[in-house]
Amino acid sequence: MPSKASCLYILTVVCWASVLWYLSATRPSSTYVGQHSFSQITFVRKDSNFSFSNIRTRPMNPHSFNYLINEPRKCEDASPFLVILISTTHKDFDARQAIRETWGDENNFKGIQMVTLFLLGKNVDNVLNEMVEQESQIFHDIIVEDFVDSYHNLTLKTLMGMKWIATFCSKAKYVMKTDSDIFVNMENLINKLLKPNTKPRRRYFTGYVINGGPIRDMRSKWYMPRDLYPDSNYPPFCSGTGYVFSADVAEAIYKVSLHTRLLHLEDVYVGLCLHKLGIHPFQNSGFNHWKITYSLCRYRRIITVHQIPPEEMHRIWNEMSSKKHLRC
Numbered sequence: 302m303p304s305k306a307s308c309l310y311i312l313t314v315v316c317w318a319s320v321l322w323y324l325s326a327t328r329p330s331s332t333y334v335g336q337h338s339f340s341q342i343t344f345v346r347k348d349s350n351f352s353f354s355n356i357r358t359r360p361m362n363p364h365s366f367n368y369l370i371n372e373p374r375k376c377e378d379a380s381p382f383l384v385i386l387i388s389t390t391h392k393d394f395d396a397r398q399a400i401r402e403t404w405g406d407e408n409n410f411k412g413i414q415m416v417t418l419f420l421l422g423k424n425v426d427n428v429l430n431e432m433v434e435q436e437s438q439i440f441h442d443i444i445v446e447d448f449v450d451s452y453h454n455l456t457l458k459t460l461m462g463m464k465w466i467a468t469f470c471s472k473a474k475y476v477m478k479t480d481s482d483i484f485v486n487m488e489n490l491i492n493k494l495l496k497p498n499t500k501p502r503r504r505y506f507t508g509y510v511i512n513g514g515p516i517r518d519m520r521s522k523w524y525m526p527r528d529l530y531p532d533s534n535y536p537p538f539c540s541g542t543g544y545v546f547s548a549d550v551a552e553a554i555y556k557v558s559l560h561t562r563l564l565h566l567e568d569v570y571v572g573l574c575l576h577k578l579g580i581h582p583f584q585n586s587g588f589n590h591w592k593i594t595y596s597l598c599r600y601r602r603i604i605t606v607h608q609i610p611p612e613e614m615h616r617i618w619n620e621m622s623s624k625k626h627l628r629c
Contacts, residue, residue, distance in 0.1 A: 367446065381414045384477070387400065387420065397481060420458045422446060422461075423448065462476075463551040474548060484617055504547065525564070540588065542589075558574055600621060
């Protein structure tokens with residue numbers, strides 16, 4: 302007698318075969334969606350709480366997911382100067398807590414409203430889902446949709462953040478997308494890069510800009526199949542470890558993503574959407590997508606540093622906060 306899990310798996314395969322047959326029969330060849338674009342992504346029922354009225358054609362990537370955890374009132378009383386979207390995983394509680402207690406604290410800057418949100422999909426382990434739900438009830442800073450949380454679904458996680466901004470926080474000035482192992486020098490980000498006393502930019506996007514092409518080696522973490530992306534070069538894109546953009550870009554990226562073939566490399570995909578929109582990302586030397594050995598003077602010059610564990614994040618933040626009076 303087959304198990305329930307086996308039956309569900311077989312039913313899912315049959316459903317997907319029907320969906321793919323339907324798509325191939327109804328779409329023109331120019332919008333062909335190969336098997337790789339769906340291989341690690343689970344699509345579920347339609348999301349009834351969001352729509353863009355000016356999209357008249359059927360989306361290629363409808364992002365039809367429901368919120369399992371949401372914070373729709375985060376921007377209800379005011380328009381934040383900065384919303385920080387942090388891609389994380391269920392097991393990274395220590396990293397989330399370190400961010401809450403250091404650079405991600407929404408009360409770090411008097412007179413400047415910040416919103417910090419952690420982005421997650423649904424875990425296959427229900428115990429972890431329940432733990433995140435309890436965490437959400439305490440901190441109210443977690444957003445979850447019902448796609449499977451995996452490396453290959455990082456693009457969906459970022460698109461969820463863009464959709465959330467467009468739906469619930471469209472009057473924000475700026476947005477930062479980063480990861481939970483990144484240290485952010487908020488002083489440089491807010492006062493030197495974004496400059497609260499100046500007129501907010503529009504169609505603005507900056508970070509560590511990469512000009513490269515697809516890796517065809519199947520052993521690579523960043524492998525890109527030729528049938529999914531046949532071109533030899535990617536449009537310029539910002540490293541997904543950290544980039545900043547004006548809030549109007551969030552809605553623009555989300556809209557264009559509905560009609561752009563999905564890629565599992567999140568930062569490459571965002572770059573592809575920017576290219577379609579005619580928005581050129583600006584290089585900023587303060588964004589680093591690698592780890593830099595700590596020194597007070599070195600970290601005063603950066604905006605982001607990669608691969609910082611929670612205990613080191615606390616140490617760096619405490620030292621930089623206590624030694625603001627020291628010159629380099």
